[in-house]
Amino acid sequence: MADDRRLKVLSAIVTDYVRNREPVGSKALAERYRLGVSPATIRNDMAALEDEGYILQPHTSAGRVPTEKGYRLFVDQVARIKPLSAPERNAITALLEDAVDLEQVVARTVRALAQLTGQLAIVEYPSLKLAALQHLELVALSPTRLLLVIITDTGRVEQRTIAPGHPAAVPLQPEGPEAIGAPHLIDPVLLDRLRTRLNTALVGRRAAEAAPILASLAEQAPRDERPLLEAVAEALVEALSPDAEERLVVAGTANLARSTPDFASIGPLLDAIEEQVVLLRLLSSQQDLRREDGEGVRVSIGSENRDDALAEASVVTTVYGPRSGEVVAHLGVIGPTRMDYPATMAAVRAVALYLSRFLSPPESQDPAP
16 A cells, blocks of 8 residues: 555554554544544545455444554554653663673563563573583582583573583593493593683684584594593583573563453463463564564564464564674564554664673674664
């Protein structure tokens, strides 16, 4: 639909319905919005919009409400991301500026996003698969137990314990049948040597590069180092594998519960939110479904989500990362299709920029939004 006047009428209907949750009539549009035409002309435009499926009349003698198709057109051709107000920017800064680690900043980010949008907010932790390794630490917890600590350039920390009796140690008894089942002692000299070797080889490398590097190290390692190296390598590759569990945090479920009148049945949606697998699948699938505007914010509406539980919901997401153009994870909100899209898109974009700045080296940080 290319008629600018009808787009203005549709925009007014969406704006009014989002604000008041009441079907919108031509008289109300003429009184509340400067459309520059008579109520009769507005009625004609509304009839055309209804014929084309952008609005509908929920019952006789009522005004009109937007359809999923109408919201889609509004987001694609009318909605523009509006800048955050000074109080909104200050609220984000106050929440995030003194965060000291990734756990804290993610927890604060998801709360800020829920507060700003009034929707359910989701923030995905930076993916281990996409991050670069910054440091590997090996700690002997006991003579027979080893802790592997993985730190990425995004600040994410993962830990793996190598269980007692694993061949990541020196056997107390000589090699041979009598050594089967014998306890093992971790050699501190070998452990220190391996720590240095792993950091030299892997720091700055992506997760996908780790396995072949570790295999090469194992081939070149002296015989006395090989059992310990192979055990550590196994744990590291498992932690960085494509099937490694991703993590996310959610806030604002109460906001969604307050939107109950906008859903025929909110139960399936709340059930889906409890399943992190569903949310992770939703975030990853958004790249194929959602429309991307010039600001990098994506919106999927209703049936575009391809999940029955989300058939009456809209999802607004974006990505973030430590450097310009680099993506390590998603964040976004879920709410009813009756959503203030320009304000929600602005909040999602701004929070992602702040989170990206937190992860970025000081010299590469972009100005705050």
